[in-house]
Amino acid sequence: MKTLIVYAHPEQKSLNSSLKDLAVTTLESAGHDVLVSDLYAMNWKAVLDAADFGAAASSPLQIPGDSGRAFDAGILTPDVRAEQEKLMWADTIIFQFPLWWYAMPAILKGWVDRVFTYHFAYGVGAHNDTQYGERFGEGTLAGRRALLSVTAGGPEAHYAERGINGPIDDLLFPIHHGILYYPGIEVLPPFVLYGTDRMSAENYPDVVKAWTDRLLTLDSTEPIAFRKQNFGDYEIPSLHLKEGLEAAGRTGFGLHVRA
């Protein structure tokens, strides 16, 4: 495998850093190639603005159009182009980050905002009677697989089906489906560590074993069965799921996973 690890935590002696290091050594020992984008170490610019688009920035700024023209002309900033090239190189992408307020840290959201430009991650493919662009299962990043490795301070029960935070699968859906599956990436079930606020060194050997097991079976792990957009499950252009396709009781985000 050619694996890109996108890592976002400010402390190099953190659990997240240890999980990132373990991924590097485990995958390299198994013969895989690994690149790491350590966003804090890179001093990653989190904030999308006109400077990202160079001479393609119009006034007033038009984010889709300007980013698409900058992408087409090859004049996106070097930091963004480098990340796009790593994504094209990789067949597997691991995101290692803590859940902060039920979402990505800002520096990682800013990686998405800036790297996932028009004509690269969206605004790809034609719109006609049988397709609404190439997205949700098709797109520039098709053929790749991704996995979120996240830490959550609270206990697992709070993220269960009836837990107060909401189910973890639903909390991660906007990332899994809206960010990763949108440009064509298949998404593996996440690796989630709960209760990390109260985790002690005694727990760490079990964590190492669980994470190593996941890393060494990435190749054979089945992705989440999200429905492709343009292959008959959705009305076009409303993109409503056609009636009767869902399993009994499935609602909300769950509709978009095949029964």
Place this chain on the structure above:
Amino acid sequence: MKTLIVYAHPEQKSLNSSLKDLAVTTLESAGHDVLVSDLYAMNWKAVLDAADFGAAASSPLQIPGDSGRAFDAGILTPDVRAEQEKLMWADTIIFQFPLWWYAMPAILKGWVDRVFTYHFAYGVGAHNDTQYGERFGEGTLAGRRALLSVTAGGPEAHYAERGINGPIDDLLFPIHHGILYYPGIEVLPPFVLYGTDRMSAENYPDVVKAWTDRLLTLDSTEPIAFRKQNFGDYEIPSLHLKEGLEAAGRTGFGLHVRA
């Protein structure tokens, strides 16, 4: 009302900017006080790191503990303290931003990551047999109300109950419930403009009317009926919703709204 508008868009001639300006003039004309945090204009630091906690930063960094000690000692950075003071001053908070990749722009997520410190927005209140901290309906920011005013490039149908993006209420739940309701803020139904990628000047008068109507009726708008954590609906400490409380057919995030 004392209204804080937290605004995040890089272009001062954008729809988002117009909506922010309209909110200022509409509310001030109606006799309300308004403060604006224009995150791009402020060059808001989006990335949480050890520098946020000054002398309270430990090595290795412990984000909850360090941010809580910095808050208690009054040594958080001036930018963060100013935002916390604005939140304490306000009784109403409006967030004006575009949905980028189904979530906040990074600069706004970084406002949450940095301003919502331990002992301010979380880590408040005791844990015992009848409460699990003061959160989800209680907390430092109780007594305040918030509203998300968001723009979405795609058409409304894609955000409907069966739409491919998932229902808008579910996409916004991690912000509504996980970020705003968590420290005690009541959340009003959002003001969402869809299809803004294809919106023309002809559409703008209708937008002005709709947004003005919402602004002038904020006082009398009922908040989303999220369930309070510590008042009998949840088991403690699992924080599972007790069986039988939900309306028929409600699952996932919807469980946490009263029938």
